[in-house]
Amino acid sequence: MHHDDTYDTYAAYDNKREGGPVDGNGDFEVNLRDHLTLGAATVRPSSAPLPEILRQGRAEQRRRRLTIAGAALTVLALVPATAIALGSGEPSSRVSAASGTTPPTTAPQTPPPSTGPAAPATPGQLADGIDLQSAATGLEQCLAMDAEHRSPEVTPPRQDLGKAADYRILLAQHSTGNDNSPGNGRFIVAVKDAPVPIRLICTVKGDKATGLNTSVGKDDVPGDRAVVPDMNGGKLYLQRLSSEGPWKLPYRWGSIGTVDSRVARVTVTYGNVTAEAALDHGWFAATGTLEQRVTQAPRIKGYDAEGKQIYDSDTDKYYDKPIP
Numbered sequence: 001m002h003h004d005d006t007y008d009t010y011a012a013y014d015n016k017r018e019g020g021p022v023d024g025n026g027d028f029e030v031n032l033r034d035h036l037t038l039g040a041a042t043v044r045p046s047s048a049p050l051p052e053i054l055r056q057g058r059a060e061q062r063r064r065r066l067t068i069a070g071a072a073l074t075v076l077a078l079v080p081a082t083a084i085a086l087g088s089g090e091p092s093s094r095v096s097a098a099s100g101t102t103p104p105t106t107a108p109q110t111p112p113p114s115t116g117p118a119a120p121a122t123p124g125q126l127a128d129g130i131d132l133q134s135a136a137t138g139l140e141q142c143l144a145m146d147a148e149h150r151s152p153e154v155t156p157p158r159q160d161l162g163k164a165a166d167y168r169i170l171l172a173q174h175s176t177g178n179d180n181s182p183g184n185g186r187f188i189v190a191v192k193d194a195p196v197p198i199r200l201i202c203t204v205k206g207d208k209a210t211g212l213n214t215s216v217g218k219d220d221v222p223g224d225r226a227v228v229p230d231m232n233g234g235k236l237y238l239q240r241l242s243s244e245g246p247w248k249l250p251y252r253w254g255s256i257g258t259v260d261s262r263v264a265r266v267t268v269t270y271g272n273v274t275a276e277a278a279l280d281h282g283w284f285a286a287t288g289t290l291e292q293r294v295t296q297a298p299r300i301k302g303y304d305a306e307g308k309q310i311y312d313s314d315t316d317k318y319y320d321k322p323i324p
Contacts, residue, residue: 116140117190118168121280127287128174128252130186135172138188140164141209142202159196159216167192167200171236171285174252175203178240181211187236189256191283199256201235219258222318227266227284227302227311229257229319237270237290237298242323247293254287255298264305270298297321 116136120126126135143161150158171189185205192198197218203211213232221228236254239247255268259282266277268286271294277286286298297320302311313319 115165117164120169122278125278125285126172130172135169135188136164138186138202138204139167139190141204142200142212145209146212161198170280170283171254171256171287173254173287176239176248176251179244187254225311226260226262227257227300229300229313249291251290253290256283256285258282259284259302262304262310263302265303267301268298295323297323
């Protein structure tokens with residue numbers, strides 16, 4: 001095995017001290033002792049540079065403090081941007097700009113879909129203090145009544161009238177009871193266009209639906225009439241048949257029908273009082289209060305945009321004029 005020179009020298013010294021054979025001068029031990037004593041006195045470690053150590057330690061401590069403080073400031077700079085993006089509903093572009101990433105694309109928030117029918121075109125179509133919510137509730141009650149009494153055994157099956165949200169309220173007014181339908185209530189008229197046109201006249205008394213008149217599909221309208229009164233509109237303006245005795249007056253009445261694109265204005269006269277009808281998505285709706293006995297149905301007139309009369313129910317052979 002190979003050993004370096006230093007190891008061999010001190011091995012020889014150990015052998016001499018223990019009385020082992022050593023080649024060379026016998027004064028070797030004395031000289032070696034003197035040499036080692038002199039080296040121990042001469043080769044002394046230098047004193048520790050304490051001021052320099054302290055200065056470097058303090059500098060390192062300050063450096064670490066600055067590093068920690070800088071990290072804390074970076075966190076504080078990011079947190080407010082995150083709070084704004086989450087709290088205000090804005091896209092998180094500020095956060096992404098701080099982090100150097102591309103902001104994600106977020107879909108715009110949309111309002112929740114409505115669960116009730118659409119409102120009529122004018123406030124006057126909601127009469128007698130009936131608000132939209134009350135009209136919607138009445139419509140829902142009528143649709144529920146129809147669904148309850150729809151029999152799957154009927155052939156062909158009756159038309160599914162759909163949901164209240166499919167409709168638009170056309171008219172809502174007070175209804176007066178008669179011998180065939182005792183008790184006052186409300187008429188709710190609602191229409192929808194698709195997928196099949198439907199018109200409903202719903203009777204509500206108290207918190208219960210008591211009657212429903214339905215027109216399904218597009219009417220085959222004879223003649224070139226700009227205004228077509230609803231053929232079942234008598235439910236709204238007949239308090240009772242003439243053979244059933246005198247009417248209860250004053251009496252709330254209504255009149256509805258369809259109009260085409262030529263019509264810009266419709267008036268309805270009943271009992272010598274003329275009401276201006278609302279035009280609502282291809283329909284007209286009028287209401288008023290009857291205070292005298294009548295023998296004729298409401299008279300309906302239509303006008304174009306220039307004010308020219310283009311329809312008169314008195315000359316309409318398909319319109320029932322006498323009160324039955």
